[in-house]
Amino acid sequence: MGRFALALALLSASLGGVALGQDAEMAKKRAAEVGLQPGMTLDASTAALAKGLLPSEILKHYEKGEYKNEIVAWPAGVGTHGPDFDAQTKRNADSLTLDDKGTIVDKASGKQPPYIYGTPFPNVDAKDPRAPIKILWNYFYNYYWNGNSHNVVDLVWVNPTGADRKAGQDVYFKYYDGLAPDLRPPDNPLNLLSQFIAATIDPQDLYGTTALGWRYRDPQQRDSVWAYVPALRRIRGLSPANRSDGFLGSDMSQDDGPFFDGKPEDFNWKLVGEEEIFREVDPYRMKKECTLVTLPEGGWRTVFPAVPNLGFQDPQWKGVAWAPVAAQLARRKVWIIEGVPKDKYYLYGKLELRIDQENWQGSYNRKFSWQGELLNSSSVSQGPGWGLPDGKHYLSVGGCGGTAAQIAENVKMNRATVATISPKADVPNDRYIALDPSFFDYQTLYRFGK
Amino acid sequence: MNRMRRWGKVGALAAFGIVAATSRATAMFLDEARLFKLTALFYTQERIAIESSEGPEGINGGGTQPPVGVGQLKQMRNLANPVLEGNLNRFIGTEWFLKDFSFRFAGRFVYDGIYDFGSGQYARGLRAYTQAARFMLRQDSGTVQAPGPAPIFQGDKPVERVEFDAGGVPRFTRPCGTFPFPFSPICPAGDPNVRAARIRDQEIFDPRKEFAEQAEAWEVYLNLAKGPLFVRIGRQNLSWGESDGQRLLDDINPLNRFFGLPFDEDLDEQRIPLWMLRANLQIISALGPLSSTGLEGFWVPGFIDTTQNPFNIGGNHPYAPPAGCDPQLIANAQARSNTGGTLNPGCLPATGGLIPDGTIKTVIYERLPPQNINNSRFGARIVGVLLRDYTFSLGAYQSYADIPQPRVHYTDLLSIPVGPPLPQPFLLPSNVVAEVTHGKETILGGTLSFFQPNYLPGVVRAEAGYFMNEPAYVDIANKGVVPTVPDILAGTTPFLDTFVPKADYVRWVFGYDVFQLNIPIISRTNNVVLINQWFAEYNLSSTDRYEKLLAAHVPASIRDPDRAVFAYGQPQPDRVRNSLGEEVPKLTPIPRFNSLGNNTLQAFMMHGLLVPQITFVWSPQGWFSVLPNVTYRLRDDLLIKVGYSGIYGKFYAGGFFRDRDQIGVRLSYLIS
Secondary structure, eight states: OHHHHHHHHHHHHHHHHHHHTSOHHHHHHHHHHHOSOTTOEESTTTGGGGTTSSOHHHHHHHHTTSOOEEEEOOOTTOOOOOHHHHHHHHHHHHHEEEOTTSOEEETTTOSOOSOOOSOSOOOOOTTOTTHHHHHHHHHHHHHHTTOOEEEEEEEEEEETTEEEEEEEEEEEEEESSSSOGGGOOSOOTTOEEEEEEEEEEESTTTTTOEEEEEEESSTTOOOEEEEEETTTTEEEEOOTTOOSSOGGGSSOOGGGTTSOOSOGGGEEEEEEEEEEEEEEEOHHHHTTOOEEEEOTTSSEEEEOOSOOOSGGGOTTOOSOTTOOTTOEEEEEEEEEEEEEESOTTSSOSEEEEEEETTTOOEEEEEEEOTTSOEEEEEEEOBOOOEEOTTSSOEEOSSOSSTTOEEEEEETTTTEEEEEEEOOOTTSOEEESOOOOGGGGSTTHHHHHOO | OHHHHHHHHHHHHHHHHHHHHOOOOOOEEOSTTOOEEEEEEEEEEEEEEOSOOOOOSBTTBOSOSSOOOTTOEEEEEEEEEEEEEEEHHHHHTOTTTOSEEEEEEEEEEEEEGGGTSTTSHHHHHHHHHHHHHHHHHHOTTSOOOOSOOOOEEEESSOSSEEEEOTTSOEEEEETTEEEESSOOOOOSSOOHHHHHHHHHTOEEOOHIIIIIEEEEEEEEEEEEEETTEEEEEEEEOOOOSSOSSSOSSOOOSOBOOOSSOTTSSOHHHHBOOEEEEEEEEEEEEEETTEEEEEEEEEEEOTTTOOOOOOOOOSSOSTTSOOOOSOHHHHHHHHHHHHTTOBOOSTTOOOBOSSSOTTSSEEEEEEEOOOSSGGGOEEEEEEEEEETTTEEEEEEEEEEEOSSOEEEEEEEEEEEEOOOTTSOSSEEEEEEEEEEEEOOEEEEEEEEEEEEEOSSSOEEEEEEEEEEEEEEOOOHHHHHOBOOOHHHHHTTOOOBOOOOOOEEEEEEEEEEEEEEEEOOTTTOSSSOEEEEEEEEEEEEOOOOHHHHHHHHHHOGGGGGOTTTOOOOSSOOEEEEEEOTTSOEEEEEEOOOSEEEEEEEEEEOOBTTTTEEEEEEEEEETTTEEEEEEEEEEEEETTEEEEEEEEEEEESSSGGGGGTTOOEEEEEEEEEEO
């Protein structure tokens, strides 16, 4: 069924290509008659048809001709996390629930299970007051399923006409929960959820700045965060609560993670509703054209093609510099949830997340001031999950082609920060890698330090 | 050494050239597999005085020499810091055996044009200093030297040999015999051959080499990791502790404090790497309340490296502490006034008297620890995480004190013909050697840091250490007593068997870092960072011994309220008004308790391109400092920083630099 749907989507896309070649006036007329269909392009001429199908600040970019993207079909049922995941998801529907704090607990014992994988709450009822937090946990556990990661990411500060500055980050994530059973860590004495190391590799004045974070599964336990500061040659404890602050003056913060990386228990969540929207998707993942290299020590590396994926990377591009030029748009049904931080020092007073109803991927993350004013809007391109070459594991995270980008736009300041991946074979974009827990020890920071 | 200097200049000029080229730069990988990477930092930094120097109040100190006027150049520092790093593990193919096998090779080339450009006073001072030093080396026969600045010599030979008897009582072996402590007679007229032999093994301290021209392999080390063990071997820096911008517990690497004002320069650039073996062993991953806990140790073999903090009290460098008048001028003036002459204000030579200038020679001798295993630095600590929230460390180590202490040797006695009622003949030491020693100390201490989530959440940092046997200064012990004629008439007797006292200190720092402070007018989506620290120390040692010494030798001084207070540390002259309303120098002793605070506020503006920062430093002892600066990132690889440094208040500690307010600009070019 999935393959059929994809074939249909590809057919629609190719038909759309024919339509693009037709007279622009005809296309506009047709669009007005049938709405935005796969194969059409969303741009200034068709933006009116996307009203209500995009966050308003994103739609404005299309209206002004600052964004331009092709529309593709992503029908329901396309993409998979594999049979193990699906089977466990079914079991979870019967066995898991939430406690008062919003922590996942076993229905029978009322305690947090030692290990969780699969979608914890596949059946979300909009009338359930705990629906929003269930949606959020579903997002997280679908993400964790993709295994440990190692990525070298360029963080680029972008103004409307070009890049202001760039910083290279070498990032490792290790997960202790949500992984396929064969990848489950043998023990977890600290009851960790995840650990990360992020080392700045450029520019030279920041080189060697390395952050280490531990996140615990315990709902009340704050993260532990340290950083090695080369200018001091010391490891300094950092505030685990400072997760909303733009990194080095950028518009991207720790809680932006791969879409959202806050601790669910740190917010009060509310379900706003559900809607159909155009999500940014990766054309290569949609077409199942990912270049995956099996790593000798285990895991897979995604090698990205050298194509411009953001406006500033394309000399011909006339729109805003952070526009996702390679991305496509797919119409999907999403949940909209709203989180109000419990920490009054959190920079934003409200977060609004759009999460896919079928595969629980995040699409748009909007951040509002404590007065309710929209300040920041971020988007991430993803695609359907596909099996990996070993036939056992599945990858559903991010793109694998031209849209390896996460865009965080500062709506008030007319600027953005993007996280993008270098299209080089020797640059790590690795998943399902084995990471020794000792790599995330406090002591390890000294090794990263000069 | 000349070759090194030339290379220093070449490196710095290369930095200029590259900056001038202003092409965007990225890291240079030297191989296809990107295992070997070359990065670099180049900067040029110029600083200009915005206030004129205060002159010395009297021959005993205060003020800055040589004086600098508003608008004059104080620094023209150029630095090139190329860094080659490589992954040998993959290159050699040892990945199957080692977790890490890598290296870092960082060169450092410095050229400061202060002796070659600008208004010339430093060049003149250096020339006079060098001439005086070379003259003294030649004049080892005891003849009278020409007046000039006191030279600084360096060596590791003792000025006098000190032995200890079975009861631990020191005995000083001098050219003329061996004498018990504490009242040895001074030698008769100096033996020029003995003095010549002592001087022969010394080097002239060269401020240009030390501060203005360097070309060194700065950091050279290998990293090795296998299982839970990580080893770094080579020339490296090591920092322990929790403080920011200054240090308390990590008194491991020596610091070069001579290229900027206090708190105004990067601590990391001040650190001087040492040849060191350092290891880190993870012992507990998670056990009970402990997690991620390991042992860390270091050893700087004394037979390889006993490098010390550069020392400079000569008035030939813009950031040397104020030493008042030159020691040679003081000696000349004291000798004249002792024999009927007249002291003149400031640093003007004394007039009259019987003793010509230069009869008493003064030398500053920085005695460096000889290279042997006993002079090793070493230590160990345990560091880890307690109850998942508290990062702690406990350690002990032996190192060298940050501040060297002087001990004045009086040698080569001259017989001065004076009349009654003074004793006949009146003896005067004609060769005064101020020996500056770098003493070892033992430090025990610990650190703790944790996040405080309640009101104004932030990170609490704390360090505390017990510093044992730190070399100290007590006027009568380090300097001794050489009575003037009026002193003798008042009952003062000489005390010439000087020594460097030892003291125990408790020091601590409390820090509180706030990361979640938002100032919307600066940025609604970026917080400011507020770093706060309070350093303090308390001297635990008794002063009984020194009170007794003073009572025995200088009974009259006990009645002088300004000199009656004993203290460890160099009493500093400051200006006070006397009962007639005149400004006169006053000696301010260092109290047992000292403290210092600083607050730094940093913001990110204009999308992180503009980073303003302001630091306040304050001392309850009456001085404070304001250090604002702003850095603008012109490009990823090109930064400009403009800053002001102002110090105000009492002439004490950091306040010694209160007449050196300056503005500066730094242009940095990075190869990333």
